[in-house]
Amino acid sequence: MIRSLLIANRGEIAVRIIRTCKDMGIRTVAVYSQADADSLHTRMADQAICIGPAASSESYLNIRNIITAACVSRCDAIHPGVGFLSENPKFAEEVERAGLVFVGPTARTIRMLGDKVRSRHSATEAGVPVTPGSMEAITDAASAAELAQQIGYPVILKAAAGGGGRGMRIVKHAKELPNAITVASREALAFFSDGTIHMEKYLLNPRHVEIQLLSDGKGRVVHLGERDCSVQKNHQKLIEESPSPIINEQMRQQMGADSVRLFEHIGYRGAGTIEFLVEDGAYWFMEVNARVQVEHPVSELVSGTDIIRQQLLIAGGKGLDVPDEPLQLRGHALECRVNASTTGTVVKFNPPLGPGVRVDTHLFQGAKISPYYDSMIAKVIVHTPHRQLSIDTMVRALKEFVIEGVDTNIDSQIAILLSKPFRSGVFGTDLYTRLFPDPKKR
Amino acid sequence: MIRSLLIANRGEIAVRIIRTCKDMGIRTVAVYSQADADSLHTRMADQAICIGPAASSESYLNIRNIITAACVSRCDAIHPGVGFLSENPKFAEEVERAGLVFVGPTARTIRMLGDKVRSRHSATEAGVPVTPGSMEAITDAASAAELAQQIGYPVILKAAAGGGGRGMRIVKHAKELPNAITVASREALAFFSDGTIHMEKYLLNPRHVEIQLLSDGKGRVVHLGERDCSVQKNHQKLIEESPSPIINEQMRQQMGADSVRLFEHIGYRGAGTIEFLVEDGAYWFMEVNARVQVEHPVSELVSGTDIIRQQLLIAGGKGLDVPDEPLQLRGHALECRVNASTTGTVVKFNPPLGPGVRVDTHLFQGAKISPYYDSMIAKVIVHTPHRQLSIDTMVRALKEFVIEGVDTNIDSQIAILLSKPFRSGVFGTDLYTRLFPDPKKR
């Protein structure tokens, strides 16, 4: 059982974790960089410890200082949140070596899933469809050319250890392949200290759909339905929803069963997400996110489950608190990420309130938005009986939202919500580019 | 179909109705007294019309000014909210005479249910148990004494037209009866212009449980489960929850079926609540509230239904938007009313946010709490999988809530939530008096 938890993160996710800890009677210890001395997570936690200067590499990524802070403040466990050290197997290892509980999967699982080639192997072993292409790392240009011919252009090269678009290259013609391999491999080496790359069929305009799972690590795995995260800008998710408007009940059952089987196969422990690409009624395994995700609240609302609470129950050895019967999903939930496009001080802050609206944020009147960290400053999540009503409720909520002192993407989020393709539900990951074409590229 | 709605109310309920109208694309017209010129409902509505000076009798109860405002601003319908004119049959009549839709039951229904003796008759006709005692108005002391003997002391005298404790007298001994009849009748006449009283068995420490219903007025009636409103101070509800900790599934089914049958019997239209007293595993009909209630959000959360939206759909002739299968209720919802105990200006306002928390309020930084109206300034509602978690989440939310400039009951609400009897779920309507005994009465 966890009595005292250190949250190795900042911003809205740290605040969100602290709130659930308060609900569960768990003492909280926040860590903060010198730039975050007055931020909300340091104010809300029972104790707060400065772990370094503004730069993440010396504070929120400083494994030694974080673990020492947890030990000295007598914590039982560390929650890594999202980003930062949340998918760092070395951190998970060090946490356990220090005698603390890591709220997440084992270091072994994280390491395996972090390798895109190995994780695709696991998926195939579990009978989950993967995009046509290389199951192996690319070793030489000749065999790569043969493989590309086999699966058909366009293909995409990806860093095995990568993410976020780095080390990625789309190849449309055979003649571009050798050069692309060299560049992608070099980029992968630079960013992830691992030049291994693999090749996949490139889907032109797929949907991005993921399944949320919870596993007690002792054989019980449940899924909380899917999330559709197809609205993206430069591979960054902007709007997420559950259920997906393009997944029918049969596909949902199948994706859910496939996902549960994969987590059973690899003996996954904790909360995790399996990401799929969906096109023309078929779906393919993409990767596993071995942590809680930014968009987890939409699944919380449709499933009536607090995912952070489940993480803490699992990590504390109490197992899952979900009913035995298949989980009923109710209504439709929609999340909009509110990002700051400038830095500064928030001089006025009125969050939207009322029926159907949830706000997760670390903002307050007087909060400082610094240039050091992620630009996401709030998440607005709505829950209503169906998609059209969720969209209208989200528009209402975003129009009510007052943030003065920094610029935000609220207006462009409203524009997306009101756009015809978004409302129709029929669109691909290119929606943002279609709605806001870059004038320079025209 | 309603395209434009006048909200004949103020405060949090007016704000709450405006929010749902925005979700449904309905134009809103607020009315306000001169004391409310800067209040939130006048700011949020698409149009706002001043209808009189601060005193309710000349503004929020001014039927002529309200209906004229609706006509001149080209509204289709009027929503009366709670309190004020919401259960005034004359108002409902005048609204319809002006060619507008009244969002509520017919004037005939309101009038019948407003008469406690007639409404008890209807309940008996529909086979719903009523407390032992008079089904008729008390005419003389002799027959009253005979009846009291029959049902057994203590008995309670109630004004047929009354509510809120006025015209009520508890009679413990036969010798007190004649005098009590005289006093109660005189009080009833003074407060409700109707001296009619009736007698009931007095329950010493009952639970107050009510069933939320929706009816399309064309024969379809559904219930959204029960609310337990046993935590009261001077007959004013303080904390409400759903489901009730003392109602088992069998009793829930039976109360629900009884309630649906009564609404079918009287041809009720719209949202309404049937209040019951519960003691020792039995329940008795008390009265019908022919309007939406302050505590409606707890039923909204467990049923996943926006009750205001259903009211507007029914009033607009669109019927109910609830699934055909029996409604699934999920988890546990808890509401705390936040009341101001002083008047003044709110100089700081930070509502609680995050998972599981909903806030309905008309407060903002700079809002004025005037002495003219109800002291309720906010409702905090939480929704979690079960009662203990709801209580803990509510404590977290109330502790996060910052209201500076006026005093509130937040601390005493937290004290109730943390008290042993409340947490156990086993208590009666005397809980508040037990926790906060009046030192003067000791």
Added chain:
Amino acid sequence: MEQKELQQFITIFENSSLSEIEITCEQYSLHMKKPQAHTVVPEGYQPISHHAGPQHIHAQPAVKVDSGTKTITSPIVGTFYRTPSPDSPPYVEVGDTVHKGDVVCTLEAMKLMNQLEAEYDCEIVAVLADQGALVEFGQPLFEVKPL
């Protein structure tokens, strides 16, 4: 505390540059505060920031201090008519002198034509509402000069 003492304290406080004072003795406690000249007005909620604001028609103060004129305000919500019927001339024009009890306009509410009467003798300086317009409670209808 004695009256005289209090008066003295108030005078001292009034003549000081302080904005607030609180005194507590065994015998009494005293807390004084001046109305803030430069009040920091707490900024209001503006929930509809991406949207046209509500169409507020705030009632004006009944007396215009600067010019010695007064206003006749609407005692009800209604529709403002300057004429008794569509083809009639207005009840009053700017420059007219009206006597107490003279009708100055009609306010229609729920199909009833309410004739508004002057409460004192006065001269009409300006008509402030438009023919056929919605008028709120307390809204100025005429600017007048009392005679």
Added chain:
Amino acid sequence: MEQKELQQFITIFENSSLSEIEITCEQYSLHMKKPQAHTVVPEGYQPISHHAGPQHIHAQPAVKVDSGTKTITSPIVGTFYRTPSPDSPPYVEVGDTVHKGDVVCTLEAMKLMNQLEAEYDCEIVAVLADQGALVEFGQPLFEVKPL
């Protein structure tokens, strides 16, 4: 309190640079405040109003401008020890002169004993952390006078 006394107190307060003052004696308590210069300071969030606040130990600025002394701050999170081992004397005492490279304390982190060395010659003016206490990044450990 006497009138004259109050007047004197107010004059004293008015001539000071203070914005507010509160005096409590056995006989009385006095609270004075000056009107604000008009800065609208955005008030911060204080969500835990019913609760003890978090145990913040803010890192202090490294240089104390007024006295010419400096502070040696902790470069890591750890446990502070003045002694190399439980039964040893402290590395340094107040009044000691230390040279660049001399060890001034041990900071334990993840079972490693990190010895903190002086970066310049200086005299120890004060020890600011307690034996065995948690020290944060940037927390002042010693006040020193550079030599």
